[in-house]
Amino acid sequence: MALSTFDRGVWRSTKRLYSLARRVRFAFTRTQRATPETIGQVDRILLIRTDKIGDAIISTAFFKALRDHFPNAQIDIVLGRKNAAAASLLPHLDGVFIARKNLIEQARLIRQLRERNYDVVIDMLTGDSMTAAAYAVLAGARLKIGFDDDGTGLYDVPVPRAREPEHQAVQMLRLIAPLKLMLEPEDIHPAIVFSxxxxxxxxxxxxxxxxxxxxxxxxxxxxxxxxxxxxxxxxxxxxxxxxxxxxxxxxxxxxxxxxxxxxxxxxxxxxxxxxxxxxxxxxxxxxxxxxxxxxxxxxxxxxxxxxxxxxxxxxxxxxxxxxxxxxxxxxxxxxxxxxxxxxxxxxxxxxxxxxxxxxxxxxxxxxxxx
Missing domain, CATH: 3.40.50.2000 (Glycogen Phosphorylase B;)
Known part of the structure; x- marks a missing residue:
């Protein structure tokens, strides 16, 4: 669901503050922002897809591309309440977490994610979502990838959205490009499994x-x-x-x-x-x-x-x-x-x-x- 004008303003302000905090931290600690080239071997990947069932299903070609490129990696996903039912249909994944609205449950989930020490987290939502971005940032992964037209520093690798309307399955290709995965739209074949x-x-x-x-x-x-x-x-x-x-x-x-x-x-x-x-x-x-x-x-x-x-x-x-x-x-x-x-x-x-x-x-x- 699209953010209201007020929520969008709050969201932009929050991103700017987070970006400022990151720049200050990098300046004082003399560390550099992570890049795909500097993080080394990728063993654990977290995906954030907390929207709807259809979104999860059209992402299955994206899951396969990751699995083909990282055959031995642990690939987990955070789904939301609206698409949790699709969990059993999604191939190429290892672990599934469900994001709840309850604040206690959210805190518990963030702790679970941080304990797993992910190398990469990818926020797959193409629209602005404060919840999805919060999970992506707070999961503690070494490299954070997500859509961000502002380049505000929310992610280590901000990916610009398509300028013209583009199918969601094709938009996912933009998110895997930083990891040196190159696919063409004709290579996309969503697929699901069932009992x-x-x-x-x-x-x-x-x-x-x-x-x-x-x-x-x-x-x-x-x-x-x-x-x-x-x-x-x-x-x-x-x-x-x-x-x-x-x-x-x-x-x-x-x-x-x-x-x-x-x-x-x-x-x-x-x-x-x-x-x-x-x-x-x-x-x-x-x-x-x-x-x-x-x-x-x-x-x-x-x-x-x-x-x-x-x-x-x-x-x-x-x-x-x-x-x-x-x-x-x-x-x-x-x-x-x-x-x-x-x-x-x-x-x-x-x-x-x-x-x-x-x-x-x-x-x-x-x-x-x-």
Missing amino acids: QSAARAVRERLFPEEKDERKLIVVNLSVDPARYWDDEKFIRLVSDLKSPSVRVVLISAPWDLARLEAIGKASEAEWLPPSADISETVATVSCADLVISPDTSIVHIAAARGKPVVALMPNTTIKEWYPFGVPHRALHCATRVADIPYDEVLAAVRELLAGLDSAQPVPSTDKVVS
Whole structure:
């Protein structure tokens, strides 16, 4: 979440004071700011990613790059309350810590981090976050890397943000460049893992007897209510997509069960009981031939599983959060998700469905609709 004007002012003042304190310390102790060249061997790395599930998932290519470059290093991560559920999905990591809002818990976590004597800490948040920066600074690592346009001295290696909107997965490449890791955008392939028990349980529910030859479209309904697509549009979409060759299955978050049941009943569609286990959601998406979702967490889960996606997105997020590396249609409206026209969504789904059977898949597009 973006900082308010007041919080941003406080944050900038805090960074300046911290920078001044560092300069004074360096002057009196005659020490130099750490650099990737001066810290020597890297055995312990800490990552800070205390934002949302989708952020963590699109960072998995970043995790792999670190693991490939530092195969024997201990690589830990601090997640937040909003993306803690994704911990089991993230490969290439050794330890996971969860940041809490309680001050006592925060102090305990900082002590745990300092005890581990990290060589490098990387604050992966692209936006301003006082909490993430505090963990990065207070963890006590010898080298601190993070996004900082001001160059105020909060990090040993301040990384400037992209001048133009850029996908979050690509922005991560800026953070590993100081460690001499060179990747191109085409090298980025987000990937997640999930339990085989979840995979078996979901397949038994979806395919109780034998393999269904129909194309399977998984439609996620749940998202922040402010970003709902109208129930009537979902009902119509499901009804229009179902055919002898296309099967539609609805999913939702547990808190959206009543809505799931209502839309399922009105459209005469199949739906799966919501699960609090994110592995089951991933397993369901993994069975799909195509995914439709207004929620970017599901969008990024689908992309990480290599599934074509129709994403219904707010206009402000499209260039940073579109489904990365898979055939997709990202539809966004200048006003709100609810105003995305039905016909545009239906056309997008049909175009991607046609691409499934084509030797030449339809190119991905990001489209503003009104």
